[in-house]
Amino acid sequence: xxxxxxxxxxxxxxxxxxxxxxxxxxxxxxxxxxxxxxxxxxxxxxxxxxxxxxxxxxxxxxxxxxxxxxxxxxxxxxxxxxxxxxxxxxxxxxxxxxxxxxxxxxxxxxxxxxxxxxxxxxxxxxxxxxxxxxxxxxxxxxxxxxxxxxxxxxxxxxxxxxxxxxxxxxxxxxxxxxxxxxxxxxxxxxxxxxxxxxxxxxxxxxxxxxxxxxxxxxxxxxxxxxxxxxxxxxxxxxxxxxxxxxxxxxxxxxxxxxxxxxxxxxxxxxxxxxxxxxxxxxxxxxxxxxxxxxxxxxxxxxxxxxxxxxxxxxxxxxxxxxxxxxxxxxxxxxxxxxxxxxxxxxxxxxxxxxxxxxxxxxxxxxxxxxxxxxxxxxxxxxxxxxxxxxxxxxxxxxxxxxxxxxxxxxxxxxxxxxxxxxxxxxxxxxxxxxxxxxxxxxxxxx
Numbered sequence: 467x468x469x470x471x472x473x474x475x476x477x478x479x480x481x482x483x484x485x486x487x488x489x490x491x492x493x494x495x496x497x498x499x500x501x502x503x504x505x506x507x508x509x510x511x512x513x514x515x516x517x518x519x520x521x522x523x524x525x526x527x528x529x530x531x532x533x534x535x536x537x538x539x540x541x542x543x544x545x546x547x548x549x550x551x552x553x554x555x556x557x558x559x560x561x562x563x564x565x566x567x568x569x570x571x572x573x574x575x576x577x578x579x580x581x582x583x584x585x586x587x588x589x590x591x592x593x594x595x596x597x598x599x600x601x602x603x604x605x606x607x608x609x610x611x612x613x614x615x616x617x618x619x620x621x622x623x624x625x626x627x628x629x630x631x632x633x634x635x636x637x638x639x640x641x642x643x644x645x646x647x648x649x650x651x652x653x654x655x656x657x658x659x660x661x662x663x664x665x666x667x668x669x670x671x672x673x674x675x676x677x678x679x680x681x682x683x684x685x686x687x688x689x690x691x692x693x694x695x696x697x698x699x700x701x702x703x704x705x706x707x708x709x710x711x712x713x714x715x716x717x718x719x720x721x722x723x724x725x726x727x728x729x730x731x732x733x734x735x736x737x738x739x740x741x742x743x744x745x746x747x748x749x750x751x752x753x754x755x756x757x758x759x760x761x762x763x764x765x766x767x768x769x770x771x772x773x774x775x776x777x778x779x780x781x782x783x784x785x786x787x788x789x790x791x792x793x794x795x796x797x798x799x800x801x802x803x804x805x806x807x808x809x810x811x812x813x814x815x816x817x818x819x820x821x822x823x824x825x826x827x828x829x830x831x832x833x834x835x836x837x838x839x840x841x842x843x844x845x846x847x848x849x850x851x852x853x854x855x856x857x858x859x860x861x862x863x864x865x866x867x868x869x870x871x872x873x874x875x876x877x878x879x880x881x882x883x884x885x886x887x888x889x890x891x892x893x894x895x896x897x898x899x900x901x902x903x904x905x906x907x908x909x910x911x912x
Contacts, residue, residue: 472601472674483599483671484611486551489656489663490588491616493558493581495623496656498727499760500649501578503753506732506744507644508571512875513867515728516860518571521579523856529586531698531846537591538697538843545673547591547598554588555664557581562657566650569643586849588664593829593845599674606778606830610771613825617767617818619659624760626652627753637750644745646753701843708831708897709848715892716851717858719791719824722885724859725878726798726817731756732875737802738810755807759814766818771826774819783827784896791890794820798883802876820886831896 475483505518533550540546561581568574596608627648631637639647731752735741738755739748778786797813804810832848863878871877 472599474601475599475604475671477607479671480600480604480608480611483596483667484608484615485670486555486592486664486667487612488615488619489555489660490558490585490592491619492623492656492659492663493562493585495620495760495764496562496653497578497581498620499624499757500627500652500753501574502728502731503744503749504566504568504574504645504649505571506749507640508568508574510571512729512732512742513864513873515732516724516863518575519578519724519728520857520860521575521582523853523860525579525583526586526589526849526853527857529583531843531850532694533587533591533846536694537594539694547595548668548673550591551588551595551664552668554584554586554591555661557584558588559657559660560584562653562660566645566653568645589849592664595673597845599671606775606783606826609829610775610778610822610826612829613822614768614771616825617764617769617771617822619764621761621764621768623652623656624757624764626655627757628761631754637754638747646750649753697843698847701847705844705847709844711896712828712831712848712893713851715787715889715896716828717855718885718889718892720852720855721859722795722798722882722889723824724856725863725882725885728863729875729878730759733802733879734759734810736874737876738805738807755810759810762811763814763818763821766815767822767825770819770822774822774826778827778830783830784893787823787827788890788893790816790819790823791886791893795883795886795888795890798886799880801883802879 501519502515505515506512510518537547537550540549544552558581561577561584565574565577565581568577593609593612596612597605600608627646630648630651635648635651637646637648641647641650731749732742734755735749735752739746739752741748741752743749774786774790793816794813795816797816801810801813804813829848832844867873867878871881
């Protein structure tokens, strides 16, 4: 691809281009906060929960590198990336619409595969679109803005059931499958946002047009599945050293985060409400409490994403990420010993800082180390660094849940905390590329 000077965007334009990420992350927030309870409402036991969550990482492993590589070579009237995240957003919207009406456990598990495949079709072309659209000096602003929208979207996704209760919807009002109506309504809202927000970003901030030379070069490249897989294999062989070293941090980070997301509701139900019965009032209260905690740490992430910019500019993305992970790890180690509801929000401060950093700083390091013409495929491969630890967690945790963790969900949360501390240590060994140095604060052109 020919290097072309990219127009410097104003803050408003950067925000507009990332609005679509709000809808994508609202969907993920609904899954993180509600899939374990939905599975248990439909009859799943605690030990099998990780296996039921396999849909997300497996579809991410299969879909994102392929879609990323395909989008690198796509030429269409709508752009290189836009067709992928528009189709993905539509399928995601339909999946969210159907999920809370699942009649059986197998149906919900199968639908999650479809929903996660749709989210994955959208995700990496969207990240590559931000990398394409922004000059290297604005990469940090673009990805940390995505991080802010992640925090805002997931705050609202987690908080929506509690807001509906506060607005008068009965917290114990459930359908014939024991799924609360506040959960059903939250998924319907997510269905609308998924498509509408991506459409807004496409409308307000279209992709930059390619030159005729670039179009000819893309059309000259071999196409088809074989060529796509060959491009992925070549990219893996030629992976930049910075990206290789990020693997170890991602391994500990995402294994730990999956431990938290899958077992936080069962842990709260047992520690705070002394119940394992998914049909009990206490379990539903634990689900609402998790929504409030999740909303709080995502609200912290929304603020922190922008607040950490000057610190990242001064100390670097690597140092800031290490500190955030260490603070979050300490909080999760403490959390299962907290019996008072108000104190549970204290560890969420650290988790919010880490979540903001996870959604921004690793991508600052990555974007500065990869060739622009391979942004799509490398963003897809980088997602493998997320989904492989998740798959490992889901396959191994059921094996150690009883013998090593005593069958207690609180011990899984402690394991998550220890792994985040390990991730903080691992990121210290990553060598930051020169292009990952942050620019001076954004100024409007002209």
